[in-house]
Amino acid sequence: MDRPRILATNALFEAAQKLLNARCDVEYWTTPGSIPREELLKRIGDKDGLVCQLTDKVNQELLSAAPKLRIAATVSVGYDNIDVLACTRRGVVATNTPDVLDDTTADFAWALLMAVARRLVEGDAMIRAGQWTGWNLDQFRGTDVWGKTLGILGFGRIGQTVARRSQGFRMRVIYFNRSRVSPEIEKELNAEYVDLDTLFAQSDFLSLHVPLTEDTRHLINAGNLQKMKRTAFLINTSRGPVVDEAALASALQVGTIAGAALDVYEHEPQVSPALIALKNTVLEPHLGSNSLETRTKMAVMAATNVAEFFEGRQPPNALNPEALGK
Numbered sequence: 001m002d003r004p005r006i007l008a009t010n011a012l013f014e015a016a017q018k019l020l021n022a023r024c025d026v027e028y029w030t031t032p033g034s035i036p037r038e039e040l041l042k043r044i045g046d047k048d049g050l051v052c053q054l055t056d057k058v059n060q061e062l063l064s065a066a067p068k069l070r071i072a073a074t075v076s077v078g079y080d081n082i083d084v085l086a087c088t089r090r091g092v093v094a095t096n097t098p099d100v101l102d103d104t105t106a107d108f109a110w111a112l113l114m115a116v117a118r119r120l121v122e123g124d125a126m127i128r129a130g131q132w133t134g135w136n137l138d139q140f141r142g143t144d145v146w147g148k149t150l151g152i153l154g155f156g157r158i159g160q161t162v163a164r165r166s167q168g169f170r171m172r173v174i175y176f177n178r179s180r181v182s183p184e185i186e187k188e189l190n191a192e193y194v195d196l197d198t199l200f201a202q203s204d205f206l207s208l209h210v211p212l213t214e215d216t217r218h219l220i221n222a223g224n225l226q227k228m229k230r231t232a233f234l235i236n237t238s239r240g241p242v243v244d245e246a247a248l249a250s251a252l253q254v255g256t257i258a259g260a261a262l263d264v265y266e267h268e269p270q271v272s273p274a275l276i277a278l279k280n281t282v283l284e285p286h287l288g289s290n291s292l293e294t295r296t297k298m299a300v301m302a303a304t305n306v307a308e309f310f311e312g313r314q315p316p317n318a319l320n321p322e323a324l325g326k
Contacts, residue, residue, distance in 0.1 A: 004310045005068075007043050008051040009035045010075065016299035023307045024049065041065045049306050051075065054286075055268070058082040063090050071309045073302040077101060077289075078239060080212045084320050094319045095305035097298040099157065101289035106161035108288045109207050109237045112261035116233050116282045117205070118142035143204075143231070143258070145169050151203025153219075154210035154238065155181055155191070162207055163189040174199055200227035205235060212239035222247040225256050233259045237288045240265040249274035252281065263288050 006026045011017075020026050027043065029035040034055040035043075044050060044066040051073050052058060058072045063086055073095045074082055087094045115121060119140040126132050126140075146169045152159045155177035163173045173191040176199045186193065199206070206228065210216045220234065220243040228234075234257060236243055245266045251257050253274070261282035265271050268286065275281055289295060305315035314321055 004048040006049040007047045009056050010053055012299040013296045015296055016303040019303040019307055051302050054081050060086050071306055073305045075298050075302045088320045088323045091323050093323045095315045095317045097301040100297040101294050102157045102161045104291050104294040105158050105237055105288040109162050109235055110165055112235050112282055113205055116259045116261035117145050121282050148204035149202055151199045151206040153208050159209035163191050200224050203232055205233050207235040208238045208242055210238050210242060212241055217241050218244040225251040228257050230255055232257045235261050237263045240268055245272040252278050
């Protein structure tokens with residue numbers, strides 16, 4: 001029996017490669033940076049499976065170029081890069097890598113929160129530029145984190161993990177979610193459910209943890225930014241298009257809010273020049289889950305999804321198991 005032919009748009013990690021190579025013939029994209037679209041469409045034509053990342057769009061265009069494709073496994077928990085309905089119509093199983101990056105992403109959300117509150121990036125830049133002349137009472141005056149109100153928009157696994165870390169800072173935690181969590185979880189995390197307007201109005205730090213849907217696209221817009229405190233900070237480790245970047249840049253320029261720390265962007269990898277020009281922003285290149293341990297787990301999970309599929313079993317993280325019967 002012929003071995004399945006797989007295209008991986010990233011070199012992955014040794015553990016994931018070992019798992020895939022034992023079962024499949026794998027072609028890896030090893031050139032630095034994302035695979036160009038035209039190259040992806042050219043290479044996918046004779047492949048049975050695809051291991052991709054968020055920058056790789058699995059849409060009707062790709063499916064038309066891949067008549068043999070049977071599974072598309074994205075190395076990410078989010079899967080807005082995959083047209084799941086189009087895959088289902090074609091009988092292509094789509095998978096993701098959930099539940100392995102909660103703690104790592106929560107850690108990074110806190111790293112962003114601390115960095116923007118205490119102006120760490122600005123201080124680091126001054127030191128490296130050789131411009132520091134010594135201690136000054138008012139130099140890079142920041143904002144305390146302890147005792148403040150942490151607002152969490154989206155209270156799933158990652159949002160709850162962020163809330164758990166706030167307890168050491170003696171913070172008040174408020175949250176908004178599509179559905180209220182159980183009283184037991186609220187008690188454990190000392191979290192209070194509020195409506196969306198209250199969340200915007202009372203948060204000193206607002207951390208975003210929602211998926212990208214039509215309801216959440218540009219949820220952070222000019223109107224909702226106006227509802228926030230002038231001393232508030234916005235933290236986004238969820239999805240870039242949740243934030244209207246033009247509206248955010250304008251709000252930061254005029255002092256509608258105090259600052260923002262972003263790991264994701266509306267038009268990745270492009271970042272709004274207006275945001276880049278501002279000093280009250282911390283901007284990171286989508287590093288939320290990027291620890292060696294977690295990214296290895298994600299790659300292995302994606303490889304496992306592919307291996308299980310070609311061994312005749314349902315992939316553990318199938319997004320559209322109904323496609324298996326097509």
